[in-house]
Amino acid sequence: MTINKTLINFILMLAPLLMMNTAHAHSSAEASGWMHPLSGMDHLLAMLSVGAWSSQIGGKAIWIVPSAFVCFMFTGGLIGFEHIEIPGTEVGVSLSVVLLGLAISAKKILPVYLAAAATALFGIFHGYAHGYEMPLMQNKATYTLGFLATTAMLHVVGAVSAHYLLKTASGDKLLRSIGAMSTLCGLYLVYTVI
Numbered sequence: 263m264t265i266n267k268t269l270i271n272f273i274l275m276l277a278p279l280l281m282m283n284t285a286h287a288h289s290s291a292e293a294s295g296w297m298h299p300l301s302g303m304d305h306l307l308a309m310l311s312v313g314a315w316s317s318q319i320g321g322k323a324i325w326i327v328p329s330a331f332v333c334f335m336f337t338g339g340l341i342g343f344e345h346i347e348i349p350g351t352e353v354g355v356s357l358s359v360v361l362l363g364l365a366i367s368a369k370k371i372l373p374v375y376l377a378a379a380a381t382a383l384f385g386i387f388h389g390y391a392h393g394y395e396m397p398l399m400q401n402k403a404t405y406t407l408g409f410l411a412t413t414a415m416l417h418v419v420g421a422v423s424a425h426y427l428l429k430t431a432s433g434d435k436l437l438r439s440i441g442a443m444s445t446l447c448g449l450y451l452v453y454t455v456i
Contacts, residue, residue: 294400295392295408299416304355304451305388307444309413311362312381313420317428318366318437323374328417330378332410335389339406342393351394352455354387359448366441369434388413 299305309331316327341348348354362384364370365377372380392409396402427433 295396295405295410296412297408299388299392299409299412303447304359305391306416307447308355308358308362308384308388309416310420310423311359311366311441311444312384313417313422314424314437314441315362315365315377315381315420316417317421317424318369319371319374319377321374323377324421326374327377327381328414328421331381331385331388331417332414334382334385335392335413336406336410338386338389338391339393339409340389341386342390343396343402345394348387348390351387351390353452354384355391356448356451356455358384358387359451360445361448363441363443363445363448367438367445368441369438 299309312328312331316323316325319327338348361380365372389409393406396405424437427437430436
């Protein structure tokens, strides 16, 4: 597959994201758990980036790094359900987009457990936002299973997309450019929440 076809396929895959309202997912009381990670650019970019970065690192990182995010997202969700205040959550969520984008664009290959620790921290912020924003009438168990399943699916999409992108001639350069674009989106998100 040539780089032109790869780029076109990637743009088509991101088309829904590009048309998405930049408002965060935290405003829809009707959204069920599985929809919450899909309804805001902050969550969507971070979760795709976790998968892409894990694929870029390679080896055991492909399953350890996303697993750390999901496990600690669960913990953050439990804290959010209880409405225990964690200051700076929105900034933490937005900064995760910036830092993951930077890691991809700089091709920052960290040791697996350090990368997992970083994504675990991001997972707490994302999980907290999901748990805190749970609609009052929603069942906690199904809501939690929903946002965890969607998160895992987005990690897989990011990892598989990056894996196949890296197999193309200019895939590494394109992935790093996408990481840089994600960083810019993250900076915009940080600007909107401070």
